[in-house]
Amino acid sequence: MSDSTDTAGSKAAAALRRYWRANIRIMAVLLGLWAVAGLGAGILFADTLNAYRISGTGFPLGFWFAHQGSIIVFVLLILAYCLYMNRLDNRHRRELETIRQEG
């Protein structure tokens, strides 16, 4: 009896570790994009990007990223995180449910 609760407990702990690793992974990807869009395109490479213009508009690319583009990217990044984490939460809950039933 105590054996089965132990394995159920360690399975749950393993599931939690997987959940946390997946969370860290998506965070790293999104924060990478955050840095590229905001600090990269908007600042570090803004002078280079300013040589190009968004076709059909008067926006030099670097200026556009600093004034509008980065903000749009930021909103989309948070949206992506919310949607992904909702799925991850649900998956984790289902996993725990199965472990509980098996245990």
Added chain:
Amino acid sequence: MSVQAWTYLFVALSFGLYLFIAWRTRVRDTRGFYVAGRGVPAAANGMATAADWMSAASFISMAGLISTMGYAGGVYLMGWTGGYVLLALLLAPYLRKFGHYTVPDFVGDRFASDLARVVAVSCAIFISFTYVAGQMRGVGVVFSRFLEVDIHIGVIIGMAIVFIYATLGGMKGITWTQVAQYWVLITAFLIPAIAISIKLTGSPLPQAGLGTTLEPSIAGQSGVYLLEKLNQIQTDLGFSSYTATFVGGWDKVNVFCVALALMVGTAGLPHVLVRFYTVKSVRAARWSAFWALLFISLLYLTAPATAAFARYYMIDSLNGKTAQELPSWFENWEKTGLIQWMDDGDGVMRYSAGDDNEIFRGGSLSAAELADVKVDHQAWLDSDGADGVDGRAALRARELSGPDRDIIVLATPEMAELASWIIALVAAGGLAAALSTASGLLLVISSSVSHDLYYRVLRPNASESQRLSVGRSVIGVAVVVAGIFGIYPPGFVSQVVAFAFGLAAASFFPAIVLGIFSKRVGTVPAVCGILAGIGFTAFYIIACVFFDMETWTFGIFANGISPQGIGSIGMLINFAVTLALTPLFPRPGKEIEAMVDSVREPEDAGPAVRIESAPEH
């Protein structure tokens, strides 16, 4: 109806609405008072966060700053929005899962130290007071400009309104009032922007209008891009091109550091962080960060458009015009001292970056001082320079060249020749922006003192009703102190706003991030890190701003780092000190480890510790 009558009507209506909401949402327990009973839906919390966040500075001054800074104005746009990504990914969900009332609560519990708690409380109170003083001043300025009420009476009226709805409803009242304030301020910001966009570019979307061509009737020919035309006008007058990157003191290193400090600072501001305690669940905390940035982006994507439109329109309608040709908005705002014309005698207005510039602002000069300058200037003109003083040289020496930046937002409706009720709406919007931010900050001050200091440190046995009445009276005291700062602004208030962000960036952000993402970091390294980060940042800002210290280049940069951007370095120092000391000190205890685990775990999974339902919290 006159502008003034409309303004009285709108201000009275909006204040009535705020008080009505406060009455409907009054609370009786600390949960309601500090965290709105944790019953706020994500979208409403997002809206409240947006109103809480967008202050009088965002509403009135930001577009004007961008308008004069061009590309470099992007530091405010990126800095004040980019922080929300850090908040949503690194902080908000975990703080909600932790589930106490305040930010110092988390710092104090995670690092199991009252010293850490007291340091965090001091930072929270300092940051909030710096900020709230500026808001109260903003209330007074709006009152005095639109209603011709004395600035002191304006501040007192604002104090009374905030006091009533913050003490009655606590966080719950503040939250629902802020939802209403968001709509007032965003409507007031968007309508003039849309109108001036249609007028200049024909596009009803100002965000898109910024990138399109000017109306042929305005540019004289078709197919001229607004930004190109603006660049050309700017360079013709001796200013730097509007879209050009890294001009003057704004080199790459400084733009980077200031933007980063504002981003990280935003993520560490206590009045923003505490908003994520008010929602129902972790999931709702993530969504409310999304809603908050979406609602904020409505204003932040419009502000650069308003900035460029107003810049173009202002130069175009003033430069090279005679007194008869000047638009009527110029006369209206000349009275307020926000914009001044010092003619060189030829009767034609000239706006430029050089010595022949004739447009100035009153700045901090009093009406009487400004009148003296004008009298001397008139004498100088009448006597062909034999008598009197050249007002242009006098004002240039005081660094008052160019119009006041606030005029960009305040006068846009008149530039676009909108109806007088829209002009009045801008006044109500400015008040909404200032009041919503002030109330959020006052609540942070109240919860810091009554919850973190009084209850958690001084009197752990205090009863629910004692804590509630301490919370309410602290708001009362804080409103009065903030009001006094608003009436008699200490000269350093505007200078120390940079301090608030730098401090938040160098203290809270690293401590909370490491507290969540590392189980190894213990009390001593964390407290040392916070003290090192704050100490360095505070020293640098105080030395640069008050003692004229040369800015530091750290031996690798071409220009010194401006005090606004030093929070980035302070944050790195905090991280570095904490991580370097960590291996030398023991691991935190089992309870802390269990707490971190429970904060990381998703909700409704496993036997999570329901801290928030436990009676002692």
